[in-house]
Structures are given as C-alpha cells and as structure tokens.
Amino acid sequence: xxxxxxxxxxxxVGLPKPSKERPRVAVVSSGGMDVDLHLGQAKTILIYGPRExxxxxxxxxxxxxxxxxxxxxxxxxxxxxxxxxxxLAASAGQRPREVLGNRGxxxxxxxxNIEGTVEVLYGGGKQAKCKQ
Numbered sequence: 001x002x003x004x005x006x007x008x009x010x011x012x013v014g015l016p017k018p019s020k021e022r023p024r025v026a027v028v029s030s031g032g033m034d035v036d037l038h039l040g041q042a043k044t045i046l047i048y049g050p051r052e053x054x055x056x057x058x059x060x061x062x063x064x065x066x067x068x069x070x071x072x073x074x075x076x077x078x079x080x081x082x083x084x085x086x087x088l089a090a091s092a093g094q095r096p097r098e099v100l101g102n103r104g105x106x107x108x109x110x111x112x113n114i115e116g117t118v119e120v121l122y123g124g125g126k127q128a129k130c131k132q
Contacts, residue, residue, distance in 0.1 A: 035088045047061065
C-alpha cells in the first residue's frame with residue numbers, strides 16, 4: 001500500500017486516475033517546472049489535462065482563493081478545481097487535504113518535475129516520487 005515511493009498511502013492505495021467528470025490535474029508551482037510550493041502559498045494554480053491527441057499538457061491557470069478565510073478558502077478551492085482528480089503540491093496542511101479529499105480531489109505531496117509527474121498520473125512514464 002504505497003504510492004510508488006516507499007511512503008505508505010494514508011487513505012487510498014496507489015495513485016488516483018482521471019475520470020470523465022474529473023479529467024484534469026491541478027499543480028502549485030513557483031516557476032512552472034517543478035512542484036515546489038506549499039498549497040497555502042499558491043496564488044495561481046496550473047491546470048493540466050489531455051489535449052485532443054491524448055497527451056497531457058498545461059491547459060490554463062486559475063486563481064487561488066485569497067488567504068485568511070479559514071476553511072472557507074479550501075471549500076472555494078474545491079469549487080475552483082471541480083474538474084480535477086488530483087492536486088500536486090510540495091506540502092499542504094491536514095485540513096486542506098481533508099476538505100479537498102472529501103470533495104474528490106486527492107492531494108499528492110511531491111517535489112518532482114511537473115511534466116513527469118503529470119505523465120505518471122495519466123498512465124505513462126516512471127513512478128513519481130511522492131509523499132503522502
């Protein structure tokens with residue numbers, strides 16, 4: 001029961017998969033190359049998903065809710081990411097992980113390259129190194 005990196009998965013076994021209702025992945029990053037931000041620090045969220053040819057790529061960016069609104073912020077973020085099955089962050093607090101998880105968005109903690117990690121989530125590439 002691990003995510004492929006030696007750490008035990010806290011809730012689900014293995015990595016989440018895209019679905020018809022939730023085909024996209026949200027990513028927090030300071031420079032767009034690596035997953036390197038704490039979720040609470042993210043002002044914008046990168047949205048990855050499949051193109052018409054099936055390859056996953058950056059589709060758009062979305063604004064994160066303003067900090068300081070407590071749990072309401074995480075509910076608002078779940079609304080913004082309604083079409084995402086996963087969110088990649090370098091770290092995230094327990095409460096945002098619970099709120100997003102309860103809304104169907106699995107938070108995956110990693111500090112890897114974005115494109116390689118996204119490729120793994122869509123069924124290609126080598127296993128991403130993640131920490132649950």
